[in-house]
Amino acid sequence: MEIIIIILSIFLAIAGYSIWNLLNKLERYEDFIGQEQQRNNALLEALREIDSREMFEKDDEVGSIFYQIKETIERFKQI
Numbered sequence: 573m574e575i576i577i578i579i580l581s582i583f584l585a586i587a588g589y590s591i592w593n594l595l596n597k598l599e600r601y602e603d604f605i606g607q608e609q610q611r612n613n614a615l616l617e618a619l620r621e622i623d624s625r626e627m628f629e630k631d632d633e634v635g636s637i638f639y640q641i642k643e644t645i646e647r648f649k650q651i
Contacts, residue, residue, distance in 0.1 A: 612645050616642065616645045619638070619641065
């Protein structure tokens with residue numbers, strides 16, 4: 573009976589450490605995703621500020637690239 577309790581205690585300690593380790597990794601990934609969202613928002617705002625007069629957006633060639641960049645950032649924001 574004592575052996576079973578010792579084995580279960582060891583498994584519990586290993587499981588506890590594993591959960592703690594995974595939680596730390598998850599928090600780091602959440603922080604990274606939050607930072608990337610802030611960077612994407614800042615990039616989108618910078619693009620809008622650069623094109624405040626919509627000169628690039630209305631130009632055919634440059635406008636299509638500008639639109640693609642803007643759409644890519646919007647897709648990243650949804651993730």
